[in-house]
Amino acid sequence: MNRHASEYYHLQSTDSTPLNGKFLFKTEEEKHNIVSRLKEQKSIKNYCVEQQITPDIRKWVMLSLELINYLDEACILIGVTDITDLKKNEEELYKHASFDMLTGVLNRRSGLELLSQQLSAGSESLEFIICYIDINDLKKTNDLFGHSTGDDLIKTCCDTINQQITNNDVLFRLGGDEFILVFFQKQMKDVQQLVRNIKCGFEEINGSNQKPYSISASYGYYHYKPGTVITLEKILEMADQEMYKEKCDQKKTMINPTPNSDRTVSQI
Structure with missing residues (x-):
């Protein structure tokens, strides 16, 4: 996890301490479904999910996930894009329309x-x-x-x-x-x-x-x-x-x- 991602998720990351990535998904079932899809498709683009960043902060993110080999080990490379403002605009448009x-x-x-x-x-x-x-x-x-x-x-x-x-x-x-x-x-x-x-x-x-x-x-x-x-x-x-x-x-x-x-x- 790079520095910007650590700051975004309010986490303390060091090279010697691996982080548990379960905070990226709402449930274990969702995580398992993602892994199963990656095994079949190798990559998933534009996966939108609402995340609890801290007990008081919730944000919408768009994930891009790719199954890769890193140091001869199967890993998932994840890119995170904050789309909270986009979702707020979307909700506002829905409100005006409905x-x-x-x-x-x-x-x-x-x-x-x-x-x-x-x-x-x-x-x-x-x-x-x-x-x-x-x-x-x-x-x-x-x-x-x-x-x-x-x-x-x-x-x-x-x-x-x-x-x-x-x-x-x-x-x-x-x-x-x-x-x-x-x-x-x-x-x-x-x-x-x-x-x-x-x-x-x-x-x-x-x-x-x-x-x-x-x-x-x-x-x-x-x-x-x-x-x-x-x-x-x-x-x-x-x-x-x-x-x-x-x-x-x-x-x-x-x-x-x-x-x-x-x-x-x-x-x-």
């Missing part, structure tokens, strides 16, 4: 791609329920308080939703004030309870008077079961129709309130 910059949730392209993969997975597709969410009165908020406050309304809604859903659920922005929640392998009663929790989260914010606007949304559902012959466009259309029914019911309730009536809920 996530909505305002809210931090998945964007339309990524969300629709996820659903399309499920519909095309055949026997391996998973059962899911989608909830079509439309934030109420975003235009009114924009007109009264400005678009920056409207953006805050959207972000606050997403933050509240994310606090209530599980790690297996997926939220993505369909566009503007419309979002899709995807619940995998959950029963409708469980989904409805999660949505009730989201509504309670909105009401808590409204009751605190910490925002100049009032938060509410309309919801529509579609339950997909594997084997159902349906397009993604039709699924979204049907959920959108259910959402629109609830929105109309909410408006009717506001115009003609019924004393002591419960808040209107989605019809499923």
